[in-house]
Amino acid sequence: MSNYASNLSVESVQEVVEEESAAPKLRRRNRIETWLFLVPALVLQLAWGTYPLIVSFILSLTDAQPILPSKFTGLQSYWRVWNDPLVAKAFQVTLWYAVISIALTFLIPIIISILLLEMPPRVMRWMMLLWFLPLSSIGSTVLWKYLYDANSGLFEYIATALLHLPRQQFLGNSGQVLFWLAFPWFLLSSPGLIYLASLQSIPQSYYEAAEVEGASFIRKIWTVTLPRLRPIISVLLTFSIINSLQEFAWPRIMTNGEPAGASRTVVMYLYQYLLDQRFADATALAVFLFLLIMALVILSRFLIKEDPDA
Secondary structure, X not given: OHHHHHHHHHHHHHHHHXXXXXXXXXXXXXXXXXXXXXXXXXXXXXXXHHHHHHXXXXXXXXXXXXXXXXXXXXXXXXXXXXXXXXXXXXHHHHHHHHHHHHHHHHHHHHHHHHHHHOOOHHHHHHHHHHHOOOOOHHHHHHHHHHHOOOOOOHHHHHHHHHOOOOOOOOOOOOOOHHHHHHHHHHHOOOHHHHHHHHHHOOOHHHHXXXXXXXXXXXXXXXXHHHHXXXXXXXXXXXXXXXXXXOOOHHHHHHOOOOOOOOOOOHHHHHHHHHHOOOHHHHHHHHHHHHHHHHHHHHHHHHHOOOOOOO
């Protein structure tokens, strides 16, 4: 019996030694496999992200001619862009559009998603179907342009015939145009679907524990729901900031920057620079926009930190 026990202990020790000797090889193999998976993504990022960014910065320091050789001009293009009053107006328009867009497509969907979960399942399914209709972006732009038409649009009919309001210039009023440009994204909001999925993953026991402690509906949202949505909120806010500050297609198709430049975003003005063959100024403007986006993204990540206890 003692011989059997000693043999068994020797075999156990040998197995442990073999596992420990195999562990470095396994870790090395895992590192190699990890890099093999990362290399294609890194190559694409360098080719389509980092390299164009570096080239754009270099071009912004030259006179950037399409055929003739470029000459180094230093920060002249940045100085021209900085002192262009239309650029300042474009940044103002873009920031206001971003604020409205984020409010409609980021903040309100959180509230609606929470309210949807409080509805009966059958009603919730129908509401989700109406809210998350799959529509093409460009096709939706053209459709909404006709809906906003001041002469024969559906919104004009509702305002005048049903609500007996004066004629509305939805896209022709400089004080309203940014809101009506951002409004369709509220109905085409994909963050709402992500919020719903995240809300359904929160254990019901958390809410039951909060009810036992006497928490109200608002208190449960503040202490249970929002802390566990914080990582999702942080990521979606980052995407909302980037997408809204780079908006081009909707204002270009629906208003072309009118009326009087009230809907001309920075990217639209950059596009005009390119049409005028002011390539250095266009790249300088792109660098300014990049710095603004990076600053706002860093600020948002700082303000919305992930809760380690969530």
